Amino acid sequence: MGFEYLTNQIIVKDKNYEMPFSKGILARSLTAAGLKPSIAYSIAREIEEMLKEEGVKVINKDELRRRVYYYLIDKNYCHIAEKYLLWRRILKKHPIIILIGGASGVGTSTIAFEIASRLGIPSVIGTDSIREVMRRSISKDLVPMLYESSYTAWKAIRTPLPENCNIYITGFERHIEPVLIGVEGIIDRSLTEGLSVIIEGTHLVPGFISEKYTTMPNIIFIVLTLSSEEFHKKRFSARARVSNRPMERYLKHFKIIRMINNYIVDQAKKNNIPVVENVSISQTVEKCLEIITEKFINLDDGNDDDF
Numbered sequence: 001m002g003f004e005y006l007t008n009q010i011i012v013k014d015k016n017y018e019m020p021f022s023k024g025i026l027a028r029s030l031t032a033a034g035l036k037p038s039i040a041y042s043i044a045r046e047i048e049e050m051l052k053e054e055g056v057k058v059i060n061k062d063e064l065r066r067r068v069y070y071y072l073i074d075k076n077y078c079h080i081a082e083k084y085l086l087w088r089r090i091l092k093k094h095p096i097i098i099l100i101g102g103a104s105g106v107g108t109s110t111i112a113f114e115i116a117s118r119l120g121i122p123s124v125i126g127t128d129s130i131r132e133v134m135r136r137s138i139s140k141d142l143v144p145m146l147y148e149s150s151y152t153a154w155k156a157i158r159t160p161l162p163e164n165c166n167i168y169i170t171g172f173e174r175h176i177e178p179v180l181i182g183v184e185g186i187i188d189r190s191l192t193e194g195l196s197v198i199i200e201g202t203h204l205v206p207g208f209i210s211e212k213y214t215t216m217p218n219i220i221f222i223v224l225t226l227s228s229e230e231f232h233k234k235r236f237s238a239r240a241r242v243s244n245r246p247m248e249r250y251l252k253h254f255k256i257i258r259m260i261n262n263y264i265v266d267q268a269k270k271n272n273i274p275v276v277e278n279v280s281i282s283q284t285v286e287k288c289l290e291i292i293t294e295k296f297i298n299l300d301d302g303n304d305d306d307f
């Protein structure tokens with residue numbers, strides 16, 4: 001028995017599933033195309049009302065896409081309509097992989113989830129989870145840095161370092177290397193499966209991920225930063241309010257976290273990876289979507305008949 005027997009809502013059907021029409025889901029994909037969230041939501045509501053007035057009970061996803069496109073054109077949102085369709089076409093035909101790096105607390109997970117929600121990408125993986133998996137497969141004796149945090153990894157260094165070598169950054173580099181093996185494994189798997197994914201976290205450092213990946217047309221790498229130390233500090237207290245991560249730990253190591261932030265930004269500049277200031281969530285997401293769209297526009301074959 002399908003949803004149509006259980007609800008008076010319009011049912012949206014795809015090849016493999018069906019679900020009730022959601023104004024929220026439609027509004028999010030419209031914001032990804034550049035509409036303000038409030039306008040996106042009213043347009044989603046207008047489209048739902050229009051379909052209801054026409055007596056539509058079930059609509060196929062391609063048909064819905066076509067209806068949304070022409071509705072936007074009708075309302076003079078031609079540029080948004082093109083971008084909306086562009087994203088639907090890209091995501092339908094290509095798995096895309098978005099890597100969002102940045103020092104602890106700059107907001108990689110917050111921004112990754114926002115982008116995923118707007119683009120309809122079902123999977124966001126944090127590098128701290130990948131690190132947890134790697135810890136189960138590599139012994140502490142072999143790579144003690146892996147068992148530390150990014151900003152305490154230096155404590156596990158046992159061999160003498162050359163003079164002028166920054167011990168905190170060397171510790172960080174040794175900490176991220178094994179995690180990147182897991183990251184590359186996930187990228188390979190996503191490409192094989194044809195699934196889009198966003199990977200986020202402090203272990204994604206430009207120059208450390210093999211060029212084989214960073215030069216692929218369907219993989220994009222963005223680094224987030226916060227130039228203001230004051231804002232950065234406040235993020236840890238904001239996070240502590242909603243999670244089990246005590247801000248004291250991060251404030252205690254704040255100088256090293258800032259060093260890591262500056263190092264990641266330098267690496268991004270050296271490797272031509274875009275760096276985005278994460279001050280306001282909405283502006284950061286918009287900027288990232290702009291960078292992402294510019295990169296993936298080349299994947300689109302421009303076949304307008306394809307809804």
Ligand SMILES: Nc1ncnc2c1ncn2[C@@H]1O[C@H](COP(=O)(O)OP(=O)(O)O)[C@@H](O)[C@H]1O
Binds near residue numbers: 103111240
């Ligand atoms: N642009 C922003 N404006 C305000 N708060 C933010 C912003 N980005 C992230 N935050 C908040 O800052 C804290 C740290 O963000 P989080 O995404 O957990 O960082 P990371 O994953 O980089 O360690 C969270 O409480 C989050 O809600």
Ligand SMILES: O=C(O)[C@@H](COP(=O)(O)O)OP(=O)(O)O
Binds near residue numbers: 103151201202
């Ligand atoms: O190692 C680190 O810098 C953070 C990374 O996580 P995010 O702060 O980036 O989420 O993990 P921790 O060991 O503090 O739990």
